[in-house]
Amino acid sequence: MSTQVETNPELRLPDWENTKPISEQHPDMDTGPVSVDPYVSDEFFELEREKIFKQMWLYAGRAERLKKPGDYFVVTMEVLRTKKNGTYPSFIICRDDHGEIKAFYNACQHRGTKVCWDETDSWESSNRKYFTCRFHGWVYGHDGALKHVPNENQFFNLNTAARGLKPINCAVWKDFIFLNAKEDPDQTLEEQIAPHATTLKDFPFEKLHKTGVWTVTVNCNWKVALDAFQEGYHVQTVHAATIPNAFNGPLNPNCTPTSIGLYEGGNRSITFMVSPDYQPDELERWVLSRGNNWYSGGDKIASQYKGANPNNDPFYAFDAHGFFPNMLVDPFIGGYYGHEFWPIDVNKTRWVGSINFTEATKPSELLSQEHGKILLRDAFREDTVTLDASQEGLESGAVKDVVFCDGEAAPRHLYNSVVDRVNS
Amino acid sequence: MDQGQKFLPDKFSDLERYCPDWMLDSEKERYRFRVNQTMEELDEFYKAVFPLMDDLAEYIDQYEINAMPAKAMALLRLGQMLMEVSPAVITYREPDVPNSIKFERFHVISPADLSEPAK
Numbered sequence: 058m059s060t061q062v063e064t065n066p067e068l069r070l071p072d073w074e075n076t077k078p079i080s081e082q083h084p085d086m087d088t089g090p091v092s093v094d095p096y097v098s099d100e101f102f103e104l105e106r107e108k109i110f111k112q113m114w115l116y117a118g119r120a121e122r123l124k125k126p127g128d129y130f131v132v133t134m135e136v137l138r139t140k141k142n143g144t145y146p147s148f149i150i151c152r153d154d155h156g157e158i159k160a161f162y163n164a165c166q167h168r169g170t171k172v173c174w175d176e177t178d179s180w181e182s183s184n185r186k187y188f189t190c191r192f193h194g195w196v197y198g199h200d201g202a203l204k205h206v207p208n209e210n211q212f213f214n215l216n217t218a219a220r221g222l223k224p225i226n227c228a229v230w231k232d233f234i235f236l237n238a239k240e241d242p243d244q245t246l247e248e249q250i251a252p253h254a255t256t257l258k259d260f261p262f263e264k265l266h267k268t269g270v271w272t273v274t275v276n277c278n279w280k281v282a283l284d285a286f287q288e289g290y291h292v293q294t295v296h297a298a299t300i301p302n303a304f305n306g307p308l309n310p311n312c313t314p315t316s317i318g319l320y321e322g323g324n325r326s327i328t329f330m331v332s333p334d335y336q337p338d339e340l341e342r343w344v345l346s347r348g349n350n351w352y353s354g355g356d357k358i359a360s361q362y363k364g365a366n367p368n369n370d371p372f373y374a375f376d377a378h379g380f381f382p383n384m385l386v387d388p389f390i391g392g393y394y395g396h397e398f399w400p401i402d403v404n405k406t407r408w409v410g411s412i413n414f415t416e417a418t419k420p421s422e423l424l425s426q427e428h429g430k431i432l433l434r435d436a437f438r439e440d441t442v443t444l445d446a447s448q449e450g451l452e453s454g455a456v457k458d459v460v461f462c463d464g465e466a467a468p469r470h471l472y473n474s475v476v477d478r479v480n481s
Numbered sequence: 482m483d484q485g486q487k488f489l490p491d492k493f494s495d496l497e498r499y500c501p502d503w504m505l506d507s508e509k510e511r512y513r514f515r516v517n518q519t520m521e522e523l524d525e526f527y528k529a530v531f532p533l534m535d536d537l538a539e540y541i542d543q544y545e546i547n548a549m550p551a552k553a554m555a556l557l558r559l560g561q562m563l564m565e566v567s568p569a570v571i572t573y574r575e576p577d578v579p580n581s582i583k584f585e586r587f588h589v590i591s592p593a594d595l596s597e598p599a600k
Binding site for chain 2: 180181267268269270271272273274295297298299301338339340343347417418419420421423424427428430431432434435437438439441442
């Protein structure tokens, strides 16, 4: 049986003989073992919270959830708690009456009580005319201003103008909403995500909406969880059941990225290829006859997804862009998927994964999208099972250091970037 | 004797036996349902539905996506259930994903796909 490459000689192969190893492309990157300490130390985790998470733009959600004024949702960010063993702060993100997206600490300025008690582990949004605290009925507007205090004249020199909901810095890039807890952030959002803002400036994120969303709280460090999704070395073992052939093949058996960009400050970008010898099953062929899935079949519509496959690699499957610190955005032709990794403790992380497609224009498109959604979701079931086990071994005392191979440059880059920030 | 409710157009009467149990509205429900079936039941469902997929797609595409009548909605849900069961049937041959995190730990919080559930 001839392979796709044999029957289509015009297809380029990645130039493996002449492609330098990643470590040669980045000669100032070290290659030795790295200490396990940043994955297991309580002290290091506290330093990450102070020096990284409390000072940087953190992804909070998508603007599609806020269609009209008064639409809002609540996010909990455990990592921003003010004390090591403190309670978790939450934030109200709201579309105000001028159509702008604003964010506030979810705490009444009377006696501190949480104002919106909405379930945050959900993708639904709500709408309220006002935000009313259910303890004593203080009322806030969509702009956070304190509108009404029951029994106001019983207070002493109450300055209502100064007691609106406390804002938190909020910025939006291509419908991705970010918050920054630092009063005066060191960088603008666009500065912090600069390489990605350049690569993806024309990618149609605004046309894409959440189709599948899944979440698991795993008992591992947030970097351990993130690393599981930014290398291809694990694919042949972890995904032996769900995706046995699509990415591994004779040409690239270890699923090495075809391109990798490692940026100062922690951002990184990887591109993955699909195996040219992959033979889709009959149902996948049915799906591909009507459209594309998230790793193949998108040639006809590739021009609508500018920014995908930034280096024009052959046999393109998808990209993985690491938005430092804790987010992955994975464009493909037809949509994007992605991950959030919310540190709770040094060995506990809330993972959220999702896949996003364009709005289906006809009912059968829902079927094609469902196929891709289920396949990805089941692969995430496989990815997440390694995580608790990783942390157990890392904390056991058995390993003083870990080793990364050339194809695991993204985990090494994340590690180095975090250590650099913590030590700065 | 009352024939009972027909969920599907006559052309798909072979699939009537899967209604209403298999025509679930949400990914969360379909996932939970699938992992609780036997491999034999999943195989039988796949064998019954897959050959009709072209006809099914043609039928549901007659309608606007947010204005589908009940019979079209039922077909859509059965088509989505086919997608839900297919990796188990075609690839890994077990009702639930082998070597994976416990089903109960993995929370599906996907939004609803349409405004109107199948009646």
